[in-house]
Amino acid sequence: MTQPTNPNLAPGLAPIVGPRISSRLMPLLNMAAAPNLTETSLPALQPSTTVSRLRRVQALVVIAVLVLGAISALQLFDLRAQLASAPQLSAQYDRLATIEADLTEAGNLASLRSVGATSAEVTTRLNSAAAGLVAAAAQRPSDQGTLGELSAATTRYGAALLANPSSTQQVAQADKTLTTELLPKLAALRASLQTEATQRSWSYNSIVLWAAALLAIGALGLGLVELARLSHRYLNIGVAVALVAAIVIAITGLAGVDQASAADTTSRTTKFKTVVGVADGRLALAEYRRSATRAALAKTISAEALKAQAALLGRLQNNAELPKAQAKTLLTQYQLVQAAFTKAAFTEATAALMVKETIAADAAFATAAAKSTEAAISAATKKSSDAVTTLLVEAGFVLVFTLLGAAVAYLGVSTRLKEYR
Numbered sequence: 001m002t003q004p005t006n007p008n009l010a011p012g013l014a015p016i017v018g019p020r021i022s023s024r025l026m027p028l029l030n031m032a033a034a035p036n037l038t039e040t041s042l043p044a045l046q047p048s049t050t051v052s053r054l055r056r057v058q059a060l061v062v063i064a065v066l067v068l069g070a071i072s073a074l075q076l077f078d079l080r081a082q083l084a085s086a087p088q089l090s091a092q093y094d095r096l097a098t099i100e101a102d103l104t105e106a107g108n109l110a111s112l113r114s115v116g117a118t119s120a121e122v123t124t125r126l127n128s129a130a131a132g133l134v135a136a137a138a139q140r141p142s143d144q145g146t147l148g149e150l151s152a153a154t155t156r157y158g159a160a161l162l163a164n165p166s167s168t169q170q171v172a173q174a175d176k177t178l179t180t181e182l183l184p185k186l187a188a189l190r191a192s193l194q195t196e197a198t199q200r201s202w203s204y205n206s207i208v209l210w211a212a213a214l215l216a217i218g219a220l221g222l223g224l225v226e227l228a229r230l231s232h233r234y235l236n237i238g239v240a241v242a243l244v245a246a247i248v249i250a251i252t253g254l255a256g257v258d259q260a261s262a263a264d265t266t267s268r269t270t271k272f273k274t275v276v277g278v279a280d281g282r283l284a285l286a287e288y289r290r291s292a293t294r295a296a297l298a299k300t301i302s303a304e305a306l307k308a309q310a311a312l313l314g315r316l317q318n319n320a321e322l323p324k325a326q327a328k329t330l331l332t333q334y335q336l337v338q339a340a341f342t343k344a345a346f347t348e349a350t351a352a353l354m355v356k357e358t359i360a361a362d363a364a365f366a367t368a369a370a371k372s373t374e375a376a377i378s379a380a381t382k383k384s385s386d387a388v389t390t391l392l393v394e395a396g397f398v399l400v401f402t403l404l405g406a407a408v409a410y411l412g413v414s415t416r417l418k419e420y421r
Contacts, residue, residue, distance in 0.1 A: 058413035064219035069402025072253030076395040078203035079260040086267040087381040097279035102129040104286040111293035126158040153181040213250035238412015245405030263387035271380035277321025288312040296350040323368035
């Protein structure tokens with residue numbers, strides 16, 4: 001029986017009896033049977049993409065670690081800057097309130113002097129306000145323009161108060177400068193500080209770092225999977241270590257955000273509220289005394305003024321931030337003054353304003369208020385300072401792990417590249 005001829009075989013090649021030959025081997029058999037091998041050519045090989053894929057993986061894992069580390073470090077350094085300046089808001093607010101109280105009280109003392117009091121504190125209060133304006137300008141260069149205007153107005157105000165110690169007209173002229181220039185601008189500056197205290201930098205938001213951490217960890221995990229497919233090994237030690245470093249970077253950065261947020265809350269919210277509350281009490285007292293001394297000077301008071309005085313005493317009574325014992329004694333004295341004004345007993349009211357018990361209550365209240373404010377600012381400063389130190393250590397930690405993670409990730413993939421070659 002005749003064997004079938006295979007048309008794919010070269011001429012002269014005996015047919016092979018046995019299992020069917022793979023079509024992929026047939027070109028090689030044909031070349032082997034060629035009469036002249038110089039006329040044959042091997043089939044073109046497909047170029048390998050392994051090296052380029054390994055390099056892409058290398059770039060991916062290194063960039064992932066570097067980006068995460070950069071975001072974490074940048075966030076920690078920005079938090080340090082924010083916390084370092086946070087206690088200054090409380091200090092500046094207290095400074096402005098003290099200036100306002102000094103200016104108002106200088107007018108109050110000048111009014112009492114016009115009705116017979118002998119006090120040399122008018123000049124002392126004016127000098128204190130002028131010094132406070134200089135300190136405030138040094139602390140807040142951005143407000144120097146407004147503070148310069150306040151300084152010039154303070155000079156005019158002081159000149160009017162000191163020009164003629166017994167002139168009610170001079171006191172009235174000074175009051176115009178106080179109410180139209182000094183008090184509104186100081187109130188605007190304090191309101192600006194309160195607004196700034198409520199504002200937060202982007203670095204207090206942990207969402208940015210969470211997003212960077214998840215993307216970086218995902219990229220490193222993808223890199224590990226791709227390396228396992230390309231190198232046929234389950235784990236690349238270098239990239240695995242980089243993944244651990246990325247997790248450490250994320251945890252450190254997020255812990256820093258939490259610590260900074262807690263310190264910022266203490267400084268910008270809790271203690272700032274105390275400073276504002278005490279300052280509000282001091283200014284309410286100064287405003288009450290301004291109304292009372294001007295009524296004593298004019299020997300007349302309107303129903304609206306009486307209502308406003310009662311409201312100011314109510315603010316003192318309801319202010320939870322004020323030192324309780326001193327505030328209670330103070331209210332007792334000024335309720336006597338208020339009762340005299342209600343009866344239109346101006347001589348009695350004037351005497352009650354200048355009596356030694358009232359002066360002593362004023363002094364005790366001022367001392368206690370200053371101590372309360374100082375304690376609040378000190379606590380805010382310490383909390384912020386401790387957090388600033390911790391953040392610096394954490395930022396350094398993040399930078400070290402970022403460089404370490406990027407280096408081992410790079411070397412881990414480089415090892416596979418060398419093995420492949």
